[in-house]
Amino acid sequence: MGHSSIGGSSPHFATPGTRRRRYFLRAAAAVVGLPMTLRALASSSPVRVGVDAEFGLEDSTSAQAIELGLRVAIAEVNQAGGVLGGRPLELVTRDNRSMPARAMSNLRDLAGQTDLVAVFGGKFSPVMIEAVPLAQELQLPLLAVWSSADPIVEHAYRPSYVFRLALRDSLAMPKMLDTAATRGLRRAGLFLANTGWGRSNLAAAQRHVGTAGRSTIAGVGWYNWGERTVVDRYRSLVANGAEIVVAVANDDDGALLVREVAQLPASERVPLLFHQGITGGRFVPMCGPALQTLDVSVLQTFSFFDADARQRERFMATARRLGAATGHEHIEAPTGVAHAYDLLHILALAVDQAGSTNRPAVRAALEQVRSHRGLIKHYAPPFTRTRHEALGPRELLIARYRADGALVPDAR
Structure with missing residues (x-):
């Protein structure tokens, strides 16, 4: 940033x-x-x-x-x-x-x-x-x-x-899934932190999919904070048919995901839609040039x-x-x-x-x-x-x- x-x-x-x-x-x-x-x-x-x-x-x-x-x-x-x-x-x-x-x-x-x-x-x-x-x-x-x-x-x-x-997550996940569906991306893969935060988002996503019916969950990729590579979880989601990856991550893990996806062939890249957690750190410099090569967006509650x-x-x-x-x-x-x-x-x-x-x-x-x-x-x-x-x-x-x-x- x-x-x-x-x-x-x-x-x-x-x-x-x-x-x-x-x-x-x-x-x-x-x-x-x-x-x-x-x-x-x-x-x-x-x-x-x-x-x-x-x-x-x-x-x-x-x-x-x-x-x-x-x-x-x-x-x-x-x-x-x-x-x-x-x-x-x-x-x-x-x-x-x-x-x-x-x-x-x-x-x-x-x-x-x-x-x-x-x-x-x-x-x-x-x-x-x-x-x-x-x-x-x-x-x-x-x-x-x-x-x-x-x-x-x-x-x-x-x-x-x-x-x-x-x-709050019960609002975040519906907004992100509906945003994806509005873009024509109805099969969402969830990239979630293996914490109470990630589990809260999974519950919110499942409730929304079960009631709204606009999207489906193509799979869930769990990761732990501070891992050195996460691309295998991403590739598994795409292999399961994910048209977009909705990511619940903080700045460092989110930037790692961006850098690793940017190294994949263009045919394996899908849009990334992030929870607001990535904005709480030096996400942009940690991503480097990779950020502008991908379709990356982020959920917010406010903009100056x-x-x-x-x-x-x-x-x-x-x-x-x-x-x-x-x-x-x-x-x-x-x-x-x-x-x-x-x-x-x-x-x-x-x-x-x-x-x-x-x-x-x-x-x-x-x-x-x-x-x-x-x-x-x-x-x-x-x-x-x-x-x-x-x-x-x-x-x-x-x-x-x-x-x-x-x-x-x-x-x-």
Whole structure:
């Protein structure tokens, strides 16, 4: 993907510690010029928001994208006077490196932070699935802004402390299969990660095929994260009659698939339609020239190219002021940015509605926020007592990578 300006001129994201030091140095330098209202905020005790994500995972950009969305939204909330009558929001970050055990430790640590009202999770569904019981035990609102496996929100805990503003697999698979069918490609091979995420997508695909009847599943190719070759699974799917391969993969495994398919004879190449997971890392540079030789598209819930111009400019004006981005065209992992940005604003409304930092009260207030006009859409309401999913099928779109790495909506 094209390079973001986050953290300076490095061609990819700086390390989490380096980026945060730069961010806070800029913030400290800006304090002198702040209006009196914002200086008053700085003297008030903060209301804290946590984010636990895969910051230290090599080549990943998902956690950094989530952090960008949160930082921009927090700056806007604080610029407008903060929450609870003048208290600033403050972000507390933790790195789980995509490891469930680290995530559990981080959640307990964050739960012990004074006046921390909620924790935003990262990209990986297996981590979030394991975090749900602990979040419930701690009565800690857990906010999903990337992880898409259905069980993260569809569980038996009541009242539920988990809210999602992101893609979910029960919407993803129908959209991808229907997109393929619209293109005349009705026999889909499924290339799935051997994880809870992959199994969630298989269940969604089977339900959809069983009820809609527009597509058939030509086969399933399971792979494990980090394998050195996956082309045998792809070739098996094509041999079974797959006219398109629908791939549930992250950036590294997805790029490996692209590179290996590009080396096959043209007669063995079929289109690749990816779940959004590939956008959470350096997919484009890892693919190299192979990407532009194949028919590759990816599912998204948001594009800066299609966003309301006023909302987009509001976001970009704050991002530029923070030194976090200069233009929307090459913001990496745009869905993670937009999901986190919109949900932080909704959380701020809920904290004000709760009237305190009491977490059960904030949880209840998230179900009662009536309206918010965000970057992705107008939420009216974002959540209810019976619906903890903020996005629906209308937000889904298919995108493609331009030659310059920008991810743009598919015109077809």
